[in-house]
Amino acid sequence: MLTEIQEGKTFNPVVKYITQEKINLYAEASGDFNPIHVDESFAAKTPFGGTIAHGMLNLAYVSEMMTSAFGQNWLSGGKLRAKFKEAARPGDTVTINGKIDCVEQKDDVSYADCSFECRNQKGEVIVAGEAIVKLSSDKR
Amino acid sequence: MQGNTINYEELIPGYEFPPTSYELSASLVSKYLQAVNSAGDGFVPPLAITACVIATMADSFSLPPGTVAIHASQELEFFKLVPIGATIECHTRVAQKITRGKMSMLILELDIFDQGKEKVQSGKTTIALTT
Numbered sequence: 001m002l003t004e005i006q007e008g009k010t011f012n013p014v015v016k017y018i019t020q021e022k023i024n025l026y027a028e029a030s031g032d033f034n035p036i037h038v039d040e041s042f043a044a045k046t047p048f049g050g051t052i053a054h055g056m057l058n059l060a061y062v063s064e065m066m067t068s069a070f071g072q073n074w075l076s077g078g079k080l081r082a083k084f085k086e087a088a089r090p091g092d093t094v095t096i097n098g099k100i101d102c103v104e105q106k107d108d109v110s111y112a113d114c115s116f117e118c119r120n121q122k123g124e125v126i127v128a129g130e131a132i133v134k135l136s137s138d139k140r
Numbered sequence: 141m142q143g144n145t146i147n148y149e150e151l152i153p154g155y156e157f158p159p160t161s162y163e164l165s166a167s168l169v170s171k172y173l174q175a176v177n178s179a180g181d182g183f184v185p186p187l188a189i190t191a192c193v194i195a196t197m198a199d200s201f202s203l204p205p206g207t208v209a210i211h212a213s214q215e216l217e218f219f220k221l222v223p224i225g226a227t228i229e230c231h232t233r234v235a236q237k238i239t240r241g242k243m244s245m246l247i248l249e250l251d252i253f254d255q256g257k258e259k260v261q262s263g264k265t266t267i268a269l270t271t
Contacts, residue, residue: 029175032195055211
């Protein structure tokens with residue numbers, strides 16, 4: 001958990017290596033067997049040219065970073081908006097970074113406005129977005 | 141999981157999918173945590189709930205042949221932690237359908253409630269469809 005909630009504070013990055021095995025495991029866990037994720041011959045014929053990871057798998061890594069930074073405040077008072085800009089593919093290493101852009105007060109409650117992005121090993125942005133975390137009084 | 145029950149063409153703004161219930165069992169949570177390589181913290185990860193809801197939703201309508209469906213964007217708000225073993229109910233509706241050339245966007249809104257009818261999560265999912 002972050003010890004200081006202040007503007008500019010960066011989160012511990014999360015780094016993950018994407019494999020087809022992980023994608024298949026995620027498909028089984030979520031029930032999302034869209035062939036673009038799990039059927040290599042189908043995916044090869046699409047504009048992607050091969051299978052891609054579920055967007056929600058990348059978002060799970062974002063949530064891991066946010067949980068690590070804010071704990072339960074994120075899990076029961078978090079809000080996010082994410083755009084899946086590029087596909088993560090088997091063999092990619094994705095790195096999720098984020099920071100607090102500002103801390104604001106609304107109706108006696110503090111909120112941390114954050115931004116995050118997930119990039120692959122080439123530096124391409126795969127997921128980008130914003131998150132807001134409602135902070136409890138002891139975190140102000 | 142439901143079978144394909146409605147055609148994509150029949151999904152119009154305002155259409156409400158039949159509510160779906162899920163038991164968030166220990167085995168489901170354990171499978172999810174293994175898939176995302178996380179230790180967990182005794183509660184159901186909020187994104188595990190979202191993932192199951194989206195998968196079921198996507199499975200409940202059929203796409204035109206040759207269409208590839210991609211998750212384009214996601215909005216989420218978490219209100220409450222859900223204990224492992226709880227049952228949740230999801231209400232989903234079509235918010236918007238947009239067509240631009242060969243690309244279509246289906247925007248779905250979802251609200252998830254616990255057994256006490258308290259909202260635990262809400263969200264907006266944009267699915268891009270391309271041929």
